[in-house]
Every structure is written in C-alpha cells, then in structure tokens.
Amino acid sequence: MKQSIKTVILVRNRYIQYLVFWLVSFLFLVNYFTRGYDIGLIDVVYTFLFHISLIFVVSMNSFVLLPRYLAHGKYIIYSLFLILLLGVSIGINIFTFQYLSDWIFPGYYFVSYYHWWEILEFLIIYVGLTSMLEFSKSWFREMQIRQDMAELE
Numbered sequence: 001m002k003q004s005i006k007t008v009i010l011v012r013n014r015y016i017q018y019l020v021f022w023l024v025s026f027l028f029l030v031n032y033f034t035r036g037y038d039i040g041l042i043d044v045v046y047t048f049l050f051h052i053s054l055i056f057v058v059s060m061n062s063f064v065l066l067p068r069y070l071a072h073g074k075y076i077i078y079s080l081f082l083i084l085l086l087g088v089s090i091g092i093n094i095f096t097f098q099y100l101s102d103w104i105f106p107g108y109y110f111v112s113y114y115h116w117w118e119i120l121e122f123l124i125i126y127v128g129l130t131s132m133l134e135f136s137k138s139w140f141r142e143m144q145i146r147q148d149m150a151e152l153e
Contacts, residue, residue, distance in 0.1 A: 021130070026051060045108060049101055050122075053093035057123050058130045060085050066134055086123050093119045 030039055030047040065085065069078035094116070101110040114122075 021133075022051070022055065025054070025126075042108065045105055046110060049096050049104075049110065050093070052096050052100075053089045053119070054122065054126050056092055057085055057089040058126050061127050062130055062134055066131065082127070086120060086127070089123050090116050090119050 026047055029050060030043055033047055034043045065078055065081050069081065097110050
C-alpha cells in the first residue's frame with residue numbers, strides 16, 4: 001500500500017514529471033546531435049546549450065501562455081504571444097551559440113548547425129508535444145474529478 005502511494009506521488013508530482021521529460025529530451029537530443037559513433041563531451045555541451053531555448057519556450061508556454069490565455073479561450077492572444085515567444089526563443093538559441101557559449105565554455109568553439117527555420121521546427125515540435133502532454137494531464141484530472149463527484153453523489 002505504501003509503495004503504491006509513493007508511486008502515485010512521484011507520477012503526479014509536476015516537478016518530477018518536468019525533470020523526467022527534460023532528462024529524456026537530453027538523452028534523445030544528445031544522440032541526435034552526435035556526429036560520430038560515440039557521444040563525446042562536445043556533444044553533451046552542445047546539447048546542453050541547445051536546451052536553453054527549448055526549456056525557455058516550453059516553460060513559458062506551459063506555465064504562462066496555456067493557463068493564462070488558451071485555458072480561458074483567448075485563442076488569438078495566445079497565438080500572437082506564441083508567435084512572439086517562438087521568435088524570442090529563436091533569438092535565444094542564436095545568442096546562445098554566438099555569444100553565451102564562449103562565455104560559459106571558453107575552451108570550446110561552437111557553431112550553430114541550424115538555420116532559424118530549423119530551430120523553429122525544433123521549437124514547434126517541443127511546444128506541440130508538451131502542450132499535448134498538458135492537455136492530456138488536464139483531461140485525466142477532469143475525469144478523476146468527475147469520478148470523485150460521482151462517488152460522492
């Protein structure tokens with residue numbers, strides 16, 4: 001009994017879900033970005049830097065735009081802010097590889113392999129995936145509330 005309660009708490013804890021998502025993302029992208037057969041330190045560092053813009057866009061969408069605008073039916077405002085957010089995130093990615101990478105990792109030379117439209121593709125995939133995860137969690141929460149209300153009646 002205690003084990004299942006701990007499992008439920010871990011599964012329902014938003015911070016743990018967030019951490020697991022980003023760990024899986026990091027593992028996936030480090031393999032995707034690796035140019036050779038073995039993952040080197042440079043691949044890990046590149047993946048870390050690439051995640052800066054991804055974490056920004058997903059966090060702002062999940063914690064600000066979705067609950068504040070989309071959840072309240074403000075679709076046009078949500079869409080406009082999402083477009084702005086995607087543009088800012090592309091800028092963050094470019095800034096990260098042109099300036100920030102030299103400051104954080106002075107011994108490495110990084111070149112962003114991707115054009116702005118390719119970065120946009122990554123961002124859209126991440127926003128779409130995480131939005132679907134948020135929608136599914138909301139749906140399951142609503143179903144649980146309905147079931148609890150039915151039991152109370």
